[in-house]
Amino acid sequence: MSLSQSNEIPNGSGGAAILAAGIGCAAMGIFAFAGDASDSINKALNFYKPSGALSGVTTLAIIVWLVAWFALDRLWRGTAVAMVRINVWSFVLLAVGLLLTFPPFMDLLQGK
Amino acid sequence: MEITTHDLWTVVHGMGFGALFMLAFSGAIAELYHLSTGNVPAQQSPRDRTLLNLYLIAMVVLAWLTVFSGEYIVYPWYRAVPPAGTTDLSLFPRRLLLSSGKTSEWHNVGMEWKEHVSWLAPIAMTMVAYVTMKYGRAITRPRHMRTAVLGFTVAAFVATGVAGAFGAFLNKYAPVRGGSTIVLMEGE
Numbered sequence: 001m002s003l004s005q006s007n008e009i010p011n012g013s014g015g016a017a018i019l020a021a022g023i024g025c026a027a028m029g030i031f032a033f034a035g036d037a038s039d040s041i042n043k044a045l046n047f048y049k050p051s052g053a054l055s056g057v058t059t060l061a062i063i064v065w066l067v068a069w070f071a072l073d074r075l076w077r078g079t080a081v082a083m084v085r086i087n088v089w090s091f092v093l094l095a096v097g098l099l100l101t102f103p104p105f106m107d108l109l110q111g112k
Numbered sequence: 113m114e115i116t117t118h119d120l121w122t123v124v125h126g127m128g129f130g131a132l133f134m135l136a137f138s139g140a141i142a143e144l145y146h147l148s149t150g151n152v153p154a155q156q157s158p159r160d161r162t163l164l165n166l167y168l169i170a171m172v173v174l175a176w177l178t179v180f181s182g183e184y185i186v187y188p189w190y191r192a193v194p195p196a197g198t199t200d201l202s203l204f205p206r207r208l209l210l211s212s213g214k215t216s217e218w219h220n221v222g223m224e225w226k227e228h229v230s231w232l233a234p235i236a237m238t239m240v241a242y243v244t245m246k247y248g249r250a251i252t253r254p255r256h257m258r259t260a261v262l263g264f265t266v267a268a269f270v271a272t273g274v275a276g277a278f279g280a281f282l283n284k285y286a287p288v289r290g291g292s293t294i295v296l297m298e299g300e
Contacts, residue, residue: 009247009250011247011257013246014243014246014247014251014257015257017239017242017243018239018243018257018260018261018264020239021235021236021238021239021264024235025232025235025236025267028228028231028232028235029228032228036224048184050184050187050188050191051183051184051187051188051191052191054183054187054227054228055183055184057228058179058183058231061231061235062235065235083256083257083260084256086256086260087256087259087260087263090260090264091260091263094232094236094263094264094267097232098229098232098267098271101225101228101229101232102225102229103220103221103224103225104221
């Protein structure tokens with residue numbers, strides 16, 4: 001995604017942090033939805049019994065977020081990246097996270 | 113004047129970490145907006161920049177403390193399973209809410225939403241703090257970086273608002289009770 005149209009500053013690290021935040025939010029929603037939709041996934045997400053599947057959902061989402069941030073930062077550090085495209089994807093991913101954590105929307109997707 | 117350990121931790125989680133984090137949004141949004149409009153001097157004074165950085169770091173710490181204390185301290189008490197034959201569910205908030213159709217949606221919608229959406233706030237605010245500290249006023253060059261910073265700040269505010277509001281309602285209909293008693297003061 002490196003290019004020169006938005007090259008006033010080397011914004012690669014900023015772009016990496018922004019897109020990774022979007023990925024982390026979407027991961028939170030996707031894991032929450034998966035745990036709600038499937039009993040076997042729900043059991044697999046039970047990392048810490050007193051907190052139930054929520055412990056697996058949040059742990060995995062944080063890992064996905066940090067790994068994505070680390071990888072994107074290594075890829076884009078010191079470069080100029082197209083912030084418009086990164087913003088669009090980040091907000092789409094954020095919306096995915098917000099929607100998939102909303103129980104009535106989860107139920108709608110599952111046809112409940 | 114007494115308080116139980118479960119009550120105390122619920123207060124620390126909600127009113128200590130969570131409410132402080134929520135209150136800090138007004139300052140953060142105003143300052144980030146001010147920074148991103150370009151109406152600040154080209155060179156922010158080191159003191160102003162340090163203050164903003166400390167403010168954002170404090171918000172990030174509060175955000176993570178809120179969600180971790182919620183998930184690993186208060187939530188296990190909320191979802192505790194009563195022994196077979198228990199009729200008084202006052203110490204088992206989740207089961208108490210689910211025991212009646214008049215209150216079950218406070219759990220099925222309120223708690224289920226709150227417990228997940230709240231985690232978006234620390235992720236978003238960590239990014240906001242990192243980008244603001246790294247770029248400062250340069251988030252306006254190009255302006256799209258400031259769009260992401262402000263957008264995710266507002267999203268974190270909304271997520272925190274949802275979690276805080278449902279936390280307050282849930283604590284009204286099915287408060288987390290129990291634990292050992294701490295005597296704070298004795299009356300005459």
